[in-house]
Amino acid sequence: MIVYGVALLSVCLILGMIVGDTLGVLLGVEANVGGVGIAMLLLVLASNSDRFKSLTHDAAGSGIHFWSAMYIPIVVAMAARQNVAAAVDGGMLALLAGVAAVAVSFALVPVLSKMGKAPAAKGEEA
Amino acid sequence: MEIIESVFVRNNLIVAFAAVGMVMWISYFLADRLTNGRIHGSAIAIALGLLAAYFGGVATGGNTGVADVALLGGIGLMGGGMMRDFAIVATAFGVHLSELKKAGMAGVISIFAGVIVSFVVGAAIAVMFGYTDAAEITTIGAGAVTYIVGPVTGEAIGASNEVITLSVAAGLVKSILVMIGTPLVAKLIGLDNPQSAMVFGGLMGTTSGVAAGLAATDPKLVPYGAMTATFYTGVGCLLGPSILFFIVSAMF
Numbered sequence: 001m002i003v004y005g006v007a008l009l010s011v012c013l014i015l016g017m018i019v020g021d022t023l024g025v026l027l028g029v030e031a032n033v034g035g036v037g038i039a040m041l042l043l044v045l046a047s048n049s050d051r052f053k054s055l056t057h058d059a060a061g062s063g064i065h066f067w068s069a070m071y072i073p074i075v076v077a078m079a080a081r082q083n084v085a086a087a088v089d090g091g092m093l094a095l096l097a098g099v100a101a102v103a104v105s106f107a108l109v110p111v112l113s114k115m116g117k118a119p120a121a122k123g124e125e126a
Numbered sequence: 127m128e129i130i131e132s133v134f135v136r137n138n139l140i141v142a143f144a145a146v147g148m149v150m151w152i153s154y155f156l157a158d159r160l161t162n163g164r165i166h167g168s169a170i171a172i173a174l175g176l177l178a179a180y181f182g183g184v185a186t187g188g189n190t191g192v193a194d195v196a197l198l199g200g201i202g203l204m205g206g207g208m209m210r211d212f213a214i215v216a217t218a219f220g221v222h223l224s225e226l227k228k229a230g231m232a233g234v235i236s237i238f239a240g241v242i243v244s245f246v247v248g249a250a251i252a253v254m255f256g257y258t259d260a261a262e263i264t265t266i267g268a269g270a271v272t273y274i275v276g277p278v279t280g281e282a283i284g285a286s287n288e289v290i291t292l293s294v295a296a297g298l299v300k301s302i303l304v305m306i307g308t309p310l311v312a313k314l315i316g317l318d319n320p321q322s323a324m325v326f327g328g329l330m331g332t333t334s335g336v337a338a339g340l341a342a343t344d345p346k347l348v349p350y351g352a353m354t355a356t357f358y359t360g361v362g363c364l365l366g367p368s369i370l371f372f373i374v375s376a377m378f
Binding site: 027033036040065073074076091092101102110115 | 236269356357
């Protein structure tokens with residue numbers, strides 16, 4: 001049943017959000033801490049485990065695949081509902097702060113990626 | 127005309143599916159014919175979405191882009207946080223745990239590095255523009271982290287409304303730039319494997335920016351980048367009004 005996969009996906013998201021909100025309260029911040037990331041981990045664990053086979057294989061799996069494939073259209077809708085006008089109105093300070101933050105972060109991607117690879121490579125040799 | 131309007135408004139989510147579907151079709155058509163596939167169809171679709179959001183915002187004066195246009199209200203639901211998160215989680219289906227473990231440590235470091243670097247850059251620019259108040263500098267720095275961290279930090283440390291608005295604008299610029307810029311710089315920064323995608327997600331942090339930027343680069347990388355990015359705002363909200371504010375206070 002397709003809905004089994006959709007239900008599994010929903011349960012993962014809800015559990016992740018509850019954990020993320022709880023983490024936020026425990027840390028004293030007004031935000032969900034990693035709820036989506038935790039939900040993704042739960043789904044990865046479920047899809048790699050035999051116990052949940054009936055919820056992730058065959059028709060049930062296509063229920064999850066559907067939402068995964070809807071991701072790009074949803075992102076396009078998300079882009080269309082951004083407050084672009086406010087970003088444009090923010091003036092030079094907002095523009096510069098945003099652009100500079102992105103430029104520096106882009107530049108750091110190769111630096112940190114290499115750092116991640118070095119210990120992994122050593123592990124493979126050993 | 128009234129009948130059409132009423133049908134559109136009553137079925138707004140369905141209208142959104144149809145509208146987005148048409149935009150996707152046009153975008154992939156343009157990507158194929160005009161750029162010979164060099165620019166990803168989804169990149170064009172996202173750019174068209176942002177453009178529509180700009181005109182929607184200017185025309186209605188609202189703050190949710192094209193979703194403030196009554197006939198396209200369903201875009202607000204389709205592109206809202208609930209559906210976005212649901213679809214992002216779905217992309218994790220089929221991901222192998224081993225890929226995640228490989229970049230685990232670098233991913234965690236990238237989240238903290240990303241928050242701190244963006245904050246420092248934003249705060250430095252606030253100082254360049256003549257801000258001397260610690261709360262104001264911190265809030266603008268936090269806005270460069272994400273447009274959620276900015277107001278959360280600003281409200282916690284008592285910054286003025288204008289500064290908070292400015293911090294949201296800085297965060298929006300960042301998010302939009304990541305959406306548009308990622309496919310352009312992907313090759314240059316080696317963004318072509320799960321590990322660098324996790325580092326990328328941690329460094330950029332804006333969930334919307336990372337989600338759209340990776341979708342326009344290579345949809346296979348989405349789950350890895352999204353996984354780390356979703357921790358970023360939480361870490362930012364944690365560090366902004368506390369450690370980062372204390373450090374700025376000590377300096378100004």
